[in-house]
Amino acid sequence: GDSVTQMEGPVTLSEEAFLTINCTYTATGYPSLFWYVQYPGEGLQLLLKATKADDKGSNKGFEATYRKETTSFHLEKGSVQVSDSAVYFCALNPGGTSYGKLTFGQGTILTVHP
């Protein structure tokens, strides 16, 4: 079945450091890929998305590129802020008959210190 694997956390960085959170996936066909972010006590917010190979999703300084050859969708940001502290989830939607089902990675806790 479909699966998503994220790098193990937690990740602790200083403000203005470079961020990478690795995400790899297993799926049949051509899934859509997403990064969601969850702040304490809240639901999930969509951070960015990519729907086909080589697409780059970007938002709020975060970027991720859909790499079909390596089945990866790594999240990057050039300069993190304290306000970026949250839990980040990589997810895929396989489409087709499983359209409404997102499969999530285990989440990566990011803490940014001033």
Next chain:
Amino acid sequence: KAGVTQTPRYLIKTRGQQVTLSCSPISGHRSVSWYQQTPGQGLQFLFEYFSETQRNKGNFPGRFSGRQFSNSRSEMNVSTLELGDSALYLCASSLGWGNGEQFFGPGTRLTVL
């Protein structure tokens, strides 16, 4: 546009009781999906409803059920509650086609004592 709303936000029940959670999707969205989030298992898909029909189902026991109304609002029910059902239950809505992008509500925090 108003976002996805879930009620109640917090709920405390005892073992053996049943509970009903409610979700109102974004206007125009016809698909509602439910997820369970726990520290141990992470985010797990429960089921998806589209146009009042269950379109997908995750690997949960029959104690977990749901339904969708003609206005796309959805409810999920858990009967005979167990301690392990304590979790954050998240509802997400989407158009029902396209790239699969889903919009999440704030969740209902269920505690089973």
